[in-house]
Amino acid sequence: MTQKTSNYITKLRNSKLRPTKQRIKICEALFDRSETFHFTIRDLYNLLTNNLVHKISLATVYNTVHAFKNSGYLKQINIDSNNNYFDTNTSHHHHFFDETNNELIDLKNEDIKKIELKKIIPGKKIKSVEVLVKIEPE
Amino acid sequence: MTQKTSNYITKLRNSKLRPTKQRIKICEALFDRSETFHFTIRDLYNLLTNNLVHKISLATVYNTVHAFKNSGYLKQINIDSNNNYFDTNTSHHHHFFDETNNELIDLKNEDIKKIELKKIIPGKKIKSVEVLVKIEPE
DNA sequence: ACCTAATTTATAATCATTCTAAACTGTAAG
DNA sequence: CTTACAGTTTAGAATGATTATAAATTAGGT
Ligand SMILES: [Mn+2]
Ligand SMILES: [Mn+2]
Ligand SMILES: [Zn+2]
Ligand SMILES: [Zn+2]
Numbered sequence: 001m002t003q004k005t006s007n008y009i010t011k012l013r014n015s016k017l018r019p020t021k022q023r024i025k026i027c028e029a030l031f032d033r034s035e036t037f038h039f040t041i042r043d044l045y046n047l048l049t050n051n052l053v054h055k056i057s058l059a060t061v062y063n064t065v066h067a068f069k070n071s072g073y074l075k076q077i078n079i080d081s082n083n084n085y086f087d088t089n090t091s092h093h094h095h096f097f098d099e100t101n102n103e104l105i106d107l108k109n110e111d112i113k114k115i116e117l118k119k120i121i122p123g124k125k126i127k128s129v130e131v132l133v134k135i136e137p138e
Numbered sequence: 139m140t141q142k143t144s145n146y147i148t149k150l151r152n153s154k155l156r157p158t159k160q161r162i163k164i165c166e167a168l169f170d171r172s173e174t175f176h177f178t179i180r181d182l183y184n185l186l187t188n189n190l191v192h193k194i195s196l197a198t199v200y201n202t203v204h205a206f207k208n209s210g211y212l213k214q215i216n217i218d219s220n221n222n223y224f225d226t227n228t229s230h231h232h233h234f235f236d237e238t239n240n241e242l243i244d245l246k247n248e249d250i251k252k253i254e255l256k257k258i259i260p261g262k263k264i265k266s267v268e269v270l271v272k273i274e275p276e
Numbered sequence: 277a278c279c280t281a282a283t284t285t286a287t288a289a290t291c292a293t294t295c296t297a298a299a300c301t302g303t304a305a306g
Numbered sequence: 307c308t309t310a311c312a313g314t315t316t317a318g319a320a321t322g323a324t325t326a327t328a329a330a331t332t333a334g335g336t
Binding site: 078081084098105107108113124132137 | 214216217218219222234236237243245246248249250251253254255256257259261262263264265266267268269270271272273274275276
């Protein structure tokens with residue numbers, strides 16, 4: 001077993017999932033990458049089923065992605081009601097969104113000045129701060 | 139005809155819509171307010187049909203809200219894939235989102251330090267910058 | 277090898293949104 | 307005041323993403 005595969009098995013076990021062949025294939029599609037991967041469930045499903053002889057059902061893709069999201073191995077990114085994205089970059093960061101091709105681009109935390117709020121809501125604490133920069137051709 | 143009503147008729151005509159009784163009722167629900175109104179289509183539909191003798195169809199609510207969005211009298215706010223909100227405050231501003239009750243709260247532009255990006259995407263210009271601050275009970 | 281709970285899968289159900297087409301209405305010309 | 311007709315409303319159908327279901331299959335322990 002490769003180093004990568006045992007890493008996938010760890011991720012799966014941490015997510016309370018048994019390492020099945022379908023889930024390993026999903027891990028390969030998600031995590032065997034040098035760059036951040038931004039995807040919709042449909043993107044991932046198409047990617048998986050185009051290359052594979054043994055298809056993986058859509059339900060399994062949904063289940064696995066959501067389990068990874070819940071265990072923190074994937075981040076969910078809300079762009080608009082038409083596009084529900086996930087992100088393999090789970091560090092704190094923001095995004096550019098190019099509406100011409102529906103592409104997400106990472107904006108590293110150090111590429112943006114710290115967001116400073118002058119207003120607070122009494123009795124509430126901040127859970128997250130997300131910045132979305134929509135871009136278009138010049 | 140009241141001042142308010144003629145204002146609604148102006149909004150409707152600017153949105154290329156004839157002032158029908160259904161649309162005037164929708165305007166009253168949306169714009170006859172002192173505070174910003176954040177709502178989902180379902181919220182608005184329930185509000186309208188609970189108080190009214192003559193019901194308005196869901197299709198008309200969708201059509202009118204989208205026409206107002208397209209003409210700039212309403213802003214669409216993307217929180218997550220489950221909640222598609224609209225906002226009667228069309229000025230540039232950001233939001234708190236309280237996940238315990240799904241409530242949006244305006245964060246005035248002057249209540250947040252200007253967002254400064256140190257990264258740009260060549261050939262692209264910025265279309266919008268949106269900040270969403272999720273909050274939870276302390 | 278056997279047992280059992282977990283998993284996969286096809287399919288159905290759900291839900292928001294959009295589409296459709298028939299009935300209705302506002303407007304303006306005759 | 308009629309009439310004509312484009313614009314509007316509406317119920318219901320269609321769509322598409324997501325979630326639920328339940329039967330068949332599989333993984334992992336004994
Ligand atoms: Mn895509
Ligand atoms: Mn609400
Ligand atoms: Zn990212
Ligand atoms: Zn607002």
